[in-house]
Amino acid sequence: MVKTLPKTDVVVVGSGWAGGIAAAELSKKGYKVVGLERGKAQVREDFIGSKDELRYDSRKVMFQDLSKETLTIRNTTDEVASPNRSNDTNAINGTDTGGSGVHWNGMVYRWLPTDFEMLSKTVEKYGKDIIPKDMTVQDWGIKYDALEPYYDKFEKATGISGEPDPLRPGQRSSDYPTPPQKETEIIRTFTKAAKDLGYHPYRIASANLSEAYTNPDGETVNGCVYCAFCEAFGCDFGAKADPIATVLATASKTGNYELRNNAYAVRVVHENGKATGIKYVDTETGEEFIQPADLVVVSGFVFSNTRLMLLSGIGQPYNPKDGTGVMGKNLTAHQRNLTHTRVRGFFDDKKFNRYAGTGALGSTMDDFNVEQLDHTKLDFLHGFCLRTSQRGDRPISNNHVPDGTPSWGPEFKEKSLFYANRRIDIQQQNGALPWRENYMDLDPTYTDVFGDPLLRVTSKFHDQDRNIVKYAHQKAKGLLEQMGADYITVPEINEDTEFDKTSLSDHTGGGVIMGENPETSAVNNYSQVWDMDNLFVVGASSFPHLGSSNPTATVGALAYRATEGMIKYLENGGGQLIQDGKEVAATKK
Amino acid sequence: MADNNTNKPEKQGNVADPSRRRFVKNSGIAVGGVAGGALLGGLFTSQFGKKDDKKSSTGDGKKSEKRYEEARMFFTRFADFAILEQATERIFPEDKNGPGAIGLGVPYFIDKQLAGPYGNNVKDYRQGPFTNGNGTAADSSLNRGEIIINGLRKMSDESMKRFDAKFDDATEDQQTEILTDFEADKVQLKGISSKAFFKLLRTLTLEGAYCDPLYGGNRDMEGWKMKEYPGSIASYANMIEEKEFIKMDQISLTDYQPK
Numbered sequence: 001m002v003k004t005l006p007k008t009d010v011v012v013v014g015s016g017w018a019g020g021i022a023a024a025e026l027s028k029k030g031y032k033v034v035g036l037e038r039g040k041a042q043v044r045e046d047f048i049g050s051k052d053e054l055r056y057d058s059r060k061v062m063f064q065d066l067s068k069e070t071l072t073i074r075n076t077t078d079e080v081a082s083p084n085r086s087n088d089t090n091a092i093n094g095t096d097t098g099g100s101g102v103h104w105n106g107m108v109y110r111w112l113p114t115d116f117e118m119l120s121k122t123v124e125k126y127g128k129d130i131i132p133k134d135m136t137v138q139d140w141g142i143k144y145d146a147l148e149p150y151y152d153k154f155e156k157a158t159g160i161s162g163e164p165d166p167l168r169p170g171q172r173s174s175d176y177p178t179p180p181q182k183e184t185e186i187i188r189t190f191t192k193a194a195k196d197l198g199y200h201p202y203r204i205a206s207a208n209l210s211e212a213y214t215n216p217d218g219e220t221v222n223g224c225v226y227c228a229f230c231e232a233f234g235c236d237f238g239a240k241a242d243p244i245a246t247v248l249a250t251a252s253k254t255g256n257y258e259l260r261n262n263a264y265a266v267r268v269v270h271e272n273g274k275a276t277g278i279k280y281v282d283t284e285t286g287e288e289f290i291q292p293a294d295l296v297v298v299s300g301f302v303f304s305n306t307r308l309m310l311l312s313g314i315g316q317p318y319n320p321k322d323g324t325g326v327m328g329k330n331l332t333a334h335q336r337n338l339t340h341t342r343v344r345g346f347f348d349d350k351k352f353n354r355y356a357g358t359g360a361l362g363s364t365m366d367d368f369n370v371e372q373l374d375h376t377k378l379d380f381l382h383g384f385c386l387r388t389s390q391r392g393d394r395p396i397s398n399n400h401v402p403d404g405t406p407s408w409g410p411e412f413k414e415k416s417l418f419y420a421n422r423r424i425d426i427q428q429q430n431g432a433l434p435w436r437e438n439y440m441d442l443d444p445t446y447t448d449v450f451g452d453p454l455l456r457v458t459s460k461f462h463d464q465d466r467n468i469v470k471y472a473h474q475k476a477k478g479l480l481e482q483m484g485a486d487y488i489t490v491p492e493i494n495e496d497t498e499f500d501k502t503s504l505s506d507h508t509g510g511g512v513i514m515g516e517n518p519e520t521s522a523v524n525n526y527s528q529v530w531d532m533d534n535l536f537v538v539g540a541s542s543f544p545h546l547g548s549s550n551p552t553a554t555v556g557a558l559a560y561r562a563t564e565g566m567i568k569y570l571e572n573g574g575g576q577l578i579q580d581g582k583e584v585a586a587t588k589k
Numbered sequence: 590m591a592d593n594n595t596n597k598p599e600k601q602g603n604v605a606d607p608s609r610r611r612f613v614k615n616s617g618i619a620v621g622g623v624a625g626g627a628l629l630g631g632l633f634t635s636q637f638g639k640k641d642d643k644k645s646s647t648g649d650g651k652k653s654e655k656r657y658e659e660a661r662m663f664f665t666r667f668a669d670f671a672i673l674e675q676a677t678e679r680i681f682p683e684d685k686n687g688p689g690a691i692g693l694g695v696p697y698f699i700d701k702q703l704a705g706p707y708g709n710n711v712k713d714y715r716q717g718p719f720t721n722g723n724g725t726a727a728d729s730s731l732n733r734g735e736i737i738i739n740g741l742r743k744m745s746d747e748s749m750k751r752f753d754a755k756f757d758d759a760t761e762d763q764q765t766e767i768l769t770d771f772e773a774d775k776v777q778l779k780g781i782s783s784k785a786f787f788k789l790l791r792t793l794t795l796e797g798a799y800c801d802p803l804y805g806g807n808r809d810m811e812g813w814k815m816k817e818y819p820g821s822i823a824s825y826a827n828m829i830e831e832k833e834f835i836k837m838d839q840i841s842l843t844d845y846q847p848k
Contacts, residue, residue: 420818
């Protein structure tokens, strides 16, 4: 029997960056907010003494419990999908209080002005024929300048440490709140080589802070001690900006936010075109509840958001054959076996302190990004950043050896030990553009622990996806040659390089995308569902494509924008915030 | 003395010695049919028990406490464990840099992992239908513990077939040949590809070599020492800017976590 609880002003699914930002801003305004988090409760004390590679990095204990729910995966619409069964195949998204915002590395990039007008800028510059058949690239329904204040707000809430990108002057309303982190020999080596080659390196902006910082809401993030346990870990020292230390703390202080853990959202309940609440299961007791609310915010990971819409029958499911429908459309990712591959340089005579570092300690450059490249001479659209980072190599997951070395046995042992600290890696992050048949729907066979269908991912790589990575690898190789590396390994990308269970990463977008109109998108630029005014779907699910760097800052910016829309909606008594392409003061329908 | 009454056919601290290992194996074959466990145990301990008793394998000459945590909680047959020891040692062998898998406690680490949630795939999605045989270890309807047991026994079957010797009695080159063929997916296994089995075995071996010692691997932090990896250091703030490589003493979670 489903028990209906007393109504609240707002119910928010998820407690990561998107849900946490919504919770903080709404509760500060005096609205009563109930948060539903499927994972367990966690606080900073849980992370003290957590420098355990096997537990966190190998066994992925901060990631989704797949015994309850996972995805199925296939390449084409005529194939049968099979489940992504284990986090050791490929851990994708986090769980527990704070979501993926707790275990992140903390790299903070703003996406480029071109990103938000990707279709129109590309056509304007090169003509429409340059866009490959079946590429479903579109504009976001908002421009960079309109989004800039929200990026700024996210950076100030988190205290980001960084310095400006020399290739994008005049596009920031203020400096980063704190200066860059310390410089290491790896960063100095990269910077010198990049400058020697005429590039424009700058320090990666970091949520692992160079100094203690107190945000406008009074929350303090400590200064980082470079202890090297960031990705897959909660911070031992409270020195990584995460939702627990910032927005969730702010929301809790108001007394207006109640976070319920072990609360697994299974449906958006709706009636007559209005969302009326969230149905969820308390996974500690098995009881089902409905939490009614005036405003419903769905702010989980891409897959949770998309699946909740499809399971709830909200919006028209996307049909890849004729391009009709919107829910599930434009799945894009920085794939681990393509975008995330690294070019590695091995040095016989140089030894670096690779065991030390932070998740975002590094240097990057935009010389080959979308706005710098002339695509008439290239076999791909968009562009990429190049960077090196010193995250602190942990010994189980770092056993890299030059090409031609066996992967086990005496020679492997010898060389993996010798080169453990004699290496510099270059990574690119490239724009990932959408394709007509890369999408999500509900799986016909496999179900979750509650008996509901799993989300099915259909995705295939195209020449564009491979070409941009191959090009980036060559530029990365050039940088390592300039540094004097003795051996350089370039990952082989060929026609057999294909989307599979190792592809998806925490950098995934789409499914409930934003845009200019209800025909091509599911939400407007406030992340408000076109078909359901009091439902906001917030997070990377709203990305029509992925930009050429890490997505969290854009999730944060869009969440601040969305929350402003929610407040307008609540203050003005409802209605669509965007009508006929224009912003309107919301009015009751 | 417990040492004289144990049924444990091997004493710790000396297992990497191939000549002794071979003798133990052969003795086991010779007397196994007529002698019970207690007699077998007495035979071995009387011959080998005293000499290396309570010595650690750290190579630094220091004595360490007896490792009471080194007993099997997953593997029921010593024969399977003996294959595991030799297979992991081939993957990560002892050399001039330091101990190999056996010296680092890797086989016991794997035994403990397979006995627990990881070996039983408790956080994995386990609803069928499965696509056995053409995916990773996690795609198999067998759990990780079953995969390792099946794979190890198949390795020994292959060894008997090819060399008329059990895997752990085969020469190092013969063992390497079999592992190479498993890695190259040239051997048929039930419920999983030999390649996926090998990948799981290799991953577990490296995990055991480099995990925090609390898990029973990386014995005495020797894995970290070889790699010049310091472990659980509170702060690198004072040295992160240094140009030169800095070698640090290792710290494990035993000393790092608040108590």
